Amino acid sequence: MTGDRAEMLRAWHDHLTKDRRRSPHTVRAYGDAAARLLDYVQMRDWAAVGRVDAQATRGYLAARRSEGLGNVSAARELSAVKAFISFARTRAGLTDTAPPRLRGPRIKKGLPRPLTPDDAVNVADAVEQSAATVWIGLRDRAVLLLMYGAGLRIAEALSLKASNIPLADRLVVTGKGGKQRVVPILPVVRDAVSEYVTSCPWPLPANEPLFRGAKGGPLSQGMVQKAMAAARQWLGLPDTATPHALRHSFATHLLGAGADLRSLQELLGHASLASTQIYTKVDAATLLTSYRAAHPREKEVDENQ
Structure with a gap:
């Protein structure tokens, strides 16, 4: 043609x-x-x-x-x-x-492991684009956006039932130890899940898993990890760009935007505030890297070394 x-x-x-x-x-x-x-x-x-x-x-x-x-x-x-x-x-x-088959340039990622906001969105787009079928691409995109947009663990995203549809602006999630928490659902995440549901060729009974594999069974974590690995290769991202890194990205970007630790602890479902405090180090490391890359005096020192 x-x-x-x-x-x-x-x-x-x-x-x-x-x-x-x-x-x-x-x-x-x-x-x-x-x-x-x-x-x-x-x-x-x-x-x-x-x-x-x-x-x-x-x-x-x-x-x-x-x-x-x-x-x-x-x-x-x-x-x-x-x-x-x-x-x-x-x-x-x-x-x-x-x-x-062509690998992209390696992009150096210092500590921490989270993706940039652009890379997080690009990964979700890439899994959709590279999928074997349209509905599987929409499924994988919806799962990754739930992890990045709502801070869900991969197991939490895959444990959602069809009864959760249609998603509201808030979602009750059951995390580790059976602990429940309420997370906000952004419109872009809600739309992504809705597009998957519309395109899914398998019946979705209310009490059954929302996300389905290619043959109709429950979607496994391994398949999400495989899709993420393919997207990572497309975009030339490091091996640290895993599905769980999207949850880290959610936390880091919220903290950078001014969220307080207690609120972040609730959104992530951490039992201890100490688990959440690691993101203060993450944000500080990112800030220091940006400072060193941009400050004229730092550039001068690097050039003279």
Whole structure:
């Protein structure tokens, strides 16, 4: 199937907005990356773009890096380009629609282990994009957003029953030791779960697990970890970017935004405040890293060493 540049980008935009229901920010970023790739390879039909391999993709990224693209931006660019090539292969009717096997640049993550807010959202988007089917992608995205948006443990997210649907703005969660707590549910999390429920091909009786595996049984932690590992590779994130890191990210970002420790303790379901206090060290470490990267005097000292 052939078409000009504008038609290809329009089809890509429609796929992201209508089929994948991506955010406007993601649609814009992925659209820009696709346009740059088309200009680089000078191709104007789906089959040709679908044949773009790892070597050609590596050359494109090298060209982008020569323009001053940093590791984080390069990893995101690679994720977008892979998604576009996979889409092109689907449009061309190719049997193998998997994107080129190419690992993104390593992004150094000091202590602590949480992801940045952008990376947390990008991971949720990446698991959706890289899934074998639409409903599984929506399922995995919903699980990860529950962990990041509500601070749930992976076991807590997977223990939810279909009776919890539709989600309200608050959710009662049973954590370790049978201790219950109330967590707020953001609209984006609620919408993600609703989209999964609508697309799920399996019956969801009220007293049964909400999240289902590909064959209809309860979704296992291993499958969520596998999806996260694939997204991590797409984005070039370190091995510390695990599902549980999303819960750490939830806590760290709340603390950085001014949440007090007692409130954070309740949201996380920690029995002891000492367990929550680790996030003060996490936030301080992040602040110190940012200070050292930005302060002129620190830069001068580093250059003279």
